[in-house]
Amino acid sequence: xxHHYYRVIVSYNGGNYFGWQDLGDAEEKxxxxxxxxQALRKICKYADCIVAGASRTDAGVHAQGQVAKLSIxxxxxxxxxxxxxxxxxxxxxxxxxxxxxxxxxxxxKHSTSKRYRYYFCTDKISSPLVNGIVAHVPPRIETAHNYxxxxxxxxxxxxxxFVGEHDFYSFSSIDKNIGSTVRTVSSLELQRTEVLDLDVExxxxxxEGDGFLRHMVRYIVAAIFDVGRHAIESEDISQALCNRxxxxxxxxxxxxxxxxxxxxx
Numbered sequence: 001x002x003h004h005y006y007r008v009i010v011s012y013n014g015g016n017y018f019g020w021q022d023l024g025d026a027e028e029k030x031x032x033x034x035x036x037x038q039a040l041r042k043i044c045k046y047a048d049c050i051v052a053g054a055s056r057t058d059a060g061v062h063a064q065g066q067v068a069k070l071s072i073x074x075x076x077x078x079x080x081x082x083x084x085x086x087x088x089x090x091x092x093x094x095x096x097x098x099x100x101x102x103x104x105x106x107x108x109k110h111s112t113s114k115r116y117r118y119y120f121c122t123d124k125i126s127s128p129l130v131n132g133i134v135a136h137v138p139p140r141i142e143t144a145h146n147y148x149x150x151x152x153x154x155x156x157x158x159x160x161x162f163v164g165e166h167d168f169y170s171f172s173s174i175d176k177n178i179g180s181t182v183r184t185v186s187s188l189e190l191q192r193t194e195v196l197d198l199d200v201e202x203x204x205x206x207x208e209g210d211g212f213l214r215h216m217v218r219y220i221v222a223a224i225f226d227v228g229r230h231a232i233e234s235e236d237i238s239q240a241l242c243n244r245x246x247x248x249x250x251x252x253x254x255x256x257x258x259x260x261x262x263x264x265x
Contacts, residue, residue: 001047001073006081007101010036010053010066013092015132015256019059020066022051032057032093036068039088043081044074054107054263055114058215060255062133065096065115065262067107113186113264115208118221118257119193122150127200134195134202135257137225152190152203155228159188159205161237162220170240170248171220172213181244183216185209190224206261218252226250 010032014020018029022037033051040049050071057063070081082098089095119134121127126136137150162185169181188207195202205221223240226232232249240249 002075003071003073003103004075005101005103005105006070006072006078007099007105007107008068008070008082008085008095009097010068011064011094011096012062012066013133014057014060014062016090016092017059019061020053020055020057020063032063032066033068035089035093036085039085040070040072042088043076043084044072047073049073052107054111055212055260056214057260058218058255058258061258061260062256063260066260067111067263067265069101069105069107071103107263110265111211111263113208113210114212114260115206115262115264116212116217117259117261118205118207118217118253119202119259120204120257121200121202123201127198129198130195130200130202132256133259134200135254150225150228151230152228154230154234155224156190158224158227158234158237159190161234161241162188162207166241167244168213168216168220168241169244171216171223173215173219173252175214178213181213183209183211183213188220215252217258218255219248219250221257222250222253225253 012032017032020032022031022034023029033053037049037051052069054067078098078100082095085095120137121134122137124138165184167182186208190205192203207217223237227234236249
């Protein structure tokens with residue numbers, strides 16, 4: 001059977017999904033990949049279809065620029081395929097772009113960099129208007145040492161420690177499918193943003209690198225938060241980057257603040 005191949009850019013709100021990766025027909029939990037596959041099979045009259053994504057986002061993580069390759073036994077224009085999928089998919093998943101691609105295209109292996117943002121608000125009371133896509137980190141947090149303001153300047157300085165080539169074993173979860181845990185972070189910055197003119201103080205970390213390990217961004221963000229709380233020092237991060245520690249410096253940050261922004265090829 002002849003297959004046809006399409007490259008799509010997918011955006012989704014991950015709040016209702018158990019991550020990107022399809023867990024199989026026997027699994028009752030909804031995933032983004034599984035939901036797209038079901039819609040695709042309807043278009044292809046329930047023939048076998050393959051949806052291969054570039055990044056396996058965790059449960060509750062969002063995306064603006066997830067890239068996937070669709071392999072289907074149906075010849076259809078990219079425009080009609082995009083329209084058909086969006087008419088079948090729930091409102092929290094959208095195909096933003098659809099183009100034909102080569103059979104050899106691998107959305108994960110062929111990527112050169114990935115960019116994420118981690119959004120968080122520092123208001124004393126979290127806003128229900130952004131609560132599903134922005135993590136709540138209030139400005140006054142009880143730490144092991146005191147009850148102090150979140151030190152944003154110390155956090156900005158801590159960002160610099162992660163830039164460059166490092167072994168991120170201490171800032172990731174074990175994944176037996178991964179060989180090396182060495183990755184290169186090309187940039188990591190802390191910025192402030194305005195959200196739809198709402199009265200909410202929102203910041204974000206923007207991190208870009210050649211690839212990311214499982215939970216890597218969430219462990220990095222959590223460590224920087226603890227620097228801002230004066231619960232740990234920058235030196236603790238430096239030592240963790242030099243040593244392969246199974247005991248993490250901090251629990252990983254909440255999934256809801258993490259957004260996959262862009263994948264570059």
